[in-house]
Amino acid sequence: GVSDVDTDSDGTPDCNDGCPNDPAKIAPGTCGCGVSDVDTDNDGTPDCTDGCPNDPAKIAPGTCGCGVSDVDTDSDGTPDCNDGCPNDPAKIAPGTCGCGVSDVDTDSDGTPDCTDGCPNDPAKIAPGTCGCGVSDVDLDLDRVIDCDDNCPTIANPSQSDCNEDGIGDACEIASGAVDCNSNGVPDTCDISSEFSADIDSNGVPDECKPDCNANGVPDAYEIAEGLEPDCNANGIIDSCDIATGRADTNENSVPDACELARGDFNLDGVVGPEDLTIFLGDWGATDALPTDLDSDGIVGPEDLTIFLGNWGTTVGGDLR
DSSP: OOOOOOTTOSSSOGGGOSSTTOTTOSSOTTTOTTSOOOOTTOSSSOGGGOSSTTOTTOSSOTTTOTTSOOOOTTOSSSOGGGOSSTTOTTOSSOTTTOTTSOOOOTTOSSSOGGGOSSTTOTTOSSOTTTOTTSOOOOTTOSSSOGGGOSSTTSOOTTOOOTTOSSSOHHHHHHTTOOOTTOSSSOHHHHHHTTSSOOTTOSSSOGGGSOOTTOSSSOHHHHHHTTSSOOTTOSSSOHHHHHHTTOOOTTOSSSOHHHHHHHTOTTOSSBOOHHHHHHHHHTTTOOSOOTTOTTOSSSOSHHHHHHHHHTTTOBTTOOOO
């Protein structure tokens, strides 16, 4: 009552053939009739259910596709096939610094630390002359940068520092150090270096003191040391007083005013009888005459006392 027909001619009659229309199979197997159960890559999963039939390591393409491992060596969540830095868990692309080196920019200056010579200084990417954290600016434009400039606010390309205190001469002068000869060096240094003389040791170079006779010696020193006379004690050497217009009628190098003040009214160089005659002739006068020696407005006894006190004195003699 059952036919022995073998529809697919596979040698197994249909009555015993689980796949009567599939000459390659007599049972559906895993893949079913009409589909081979072959396992090309021998991974234990037949090709019919293997998403990667030629890749024994995979049965589905995964992220990387068949033939490429989905392994994530650095466990950063990105498989090696898509990870530009498969051994660096912090990066999936080399970036500027490369795999294994952070692209962090600590000072936010746009240059990552790996190429920034001053990673903590947003104003510099290289130490320059002054180093990281210190500007290489030259505020006074004297071609000496401020970090090396002993006077950064005033141009002083020579960097002169005569007293070696670390402050440039230009700044010392600007802060009050006296430079009477305007040579850019404080007077104290001019004197200590013997560039300038200071004969009276008053801290002022001699060239800055009055020297009316231009002999290189300050007038005050010549007067104080008795080298030159100053008969009227006005601080000017007599010869200079005369040279600038004071009268010296008898041309004896003593201003007339000094001789008259001594009582030498005839300007002959000595206080004597002729002067007494002149004096007595003015007795009682109130005309502000030279014979009013005490300048009290009248020629009288007090003037006579002064006059007689100078009796016999000569030019250059001490007044009394």
